[in-house]
Amino acid sequence: MSTGPTRKHTALPKAQILIEALPWLTRHHGKIVVIKFGGNAMVNEELKGAFAQDVVFLRHAGLRPVVVHGGGPQISAALDRHGIVSEFKAGLRVTTEDAMDVVRMVLAGQVQRELVGLLNQHGPLAVGLTGEDAHTITATKHRPEIDGEPVDIGRVGEITAIDTGAIEALLADGRIPVVSSIARSQDDGHVYNVNADTAAAALAAALGAETLMVLTDVEGLYEDWPNSDEVISRLTASELEKLLPDLSLGMVPKMEGCLHAVRNGVTTARVIDGRVQHSILLEIFTDEGIGTMVVPDEAEGEQS
Numbered sequence: 001m002s003t004g005p006t007r008k009h010t011a012l013p014k015a016q017i018l019i020e021a022l023p024w025l026t027r028h029h030g031k032i033v034v035i036k037f038g039g040n041a042m043v044n045e046e047l048k049g050a051f052a053q054d055v056v057f058l059r060h061a062g063l064r065p066v067v068v069h070g071g072g073p074q075i076s077a078a079l080d081r082h083g084i085v086s087e088f089k090a091g092l093r094v095t096t097e098d099a100m101d102v103v104r105m106v107l108a109g110q111v112q113r114e115l116v117g118l119l120n121q122h123g124p125l126a127v128g129l130t131g132e133d134a135h136t137i138t139a140t141k142h143r144p145e146i147d148g149e150p151v152d153i154g155r156v157g158e159i160t161a162i163d164t165g166a167i168e169a170l171l172a173d174g175r176i177p178v179v180s181s182i183a184r185s186q187d188d189g190h191v192y193n194v195n196a197d198t199a200a201a202a203l204a205a206a207l208g209a210e211t212l213m214v215l216t217d218v219e220g221l222y223e224d225w226p227n228s229d230e231v232i233s234r235l236t237a238s239e240l241e242k243l244l245p246d247l248s249l250g251m252v253p254k255m256e257g258c259l260h261a262v263r264n265g266v267t268t269a270r271v272i273d274g275r276v277q278h279s280i281l282l283e284i285f286t287d288e289g290i291g292t293m294v295v296p297d298e299a300e301g302e303q304s
Helices: 004-028 045-060 072-081 097-122 165-172 196-207 237-246 251-263 279-285
Strands: 032-037 064-069 126-130 137-141 157-162 176-180 182-185 191-193 211-216 234-236 268-273 292-295
Touching: 004 279, 032 045, 032 196, 045 064, 045 097, 045 176, 045 279, 064 097, 064 165, 064 196, 072 097, 097 126, 097 176, 097 182, 097 191, 126 165, 137 191, 137 196, 157 182, 157 196, 165 176, 165 196, 196 211, 196 251, 211 251, 211 279, 234 237, 237 251, 237 292, 251 268, 251 292, 268 279
Parallel strands: 032 064, 032 211, 064 176, 126 176, 137 182, 211 268, 234 292
Antiparallel strands: 137 157, 182 191, 268 292
């Protein structure tokens, strides 16, 4: 007795899923997607593996992914081991000279290496670099204000310039750049720790990316947190700007990054739940999508 029709029948849902992805594959083909890797996805082994699969899938599906990462949990653990106290001011890590050595070591020597290794299990694809390499990210000292007064938080940088040359060369060669959020100094010969959300947004804008995707540990931007867990699925740059003053400290750099991206040529910026396996594929290739998408003001009437 033939099992042919049965086999076809059980495979049909897979075909339907692939067909649903077709318009999105067509739309994003050849486009740059900048993905900020962070949150729970950085520390959970299964999520790390799924993330690497997603990024490689994007590359083989004809997109050009660029990964930007920080490493908050890993940096805190390493500072503890070195007997350096982790201190935060204005939501940013106070980075002394000693702490900067550890930050650089952890980001470039641990987090980046692991991520490059996971991606390269699928082929000779990923190449790691930091913002120091080929002047990719240049920064000057950042002095945030607390109660109207500027405070010194050490080697924390404010991005002043982006040079996309090295990343574009890697993309042209079919590689996946993995960028650690460390910057060269514009003026004093040191290096700076820069916020990875901010770095990802600046790179997305400079590269003319189609999409910026920021992985978080929440479902997206909530409508009325903590009174409601209803996620805003889509909003314009102006709508987001009005919400910024009331956002939680951790969401501010992510949403400011999204705002910067769409105001500087990026078509869409999305905050997605990195705790969901394959959240990147769900967001890019399905009709429903997940998370919160920010669009430029003039794009309000357009399809995502």
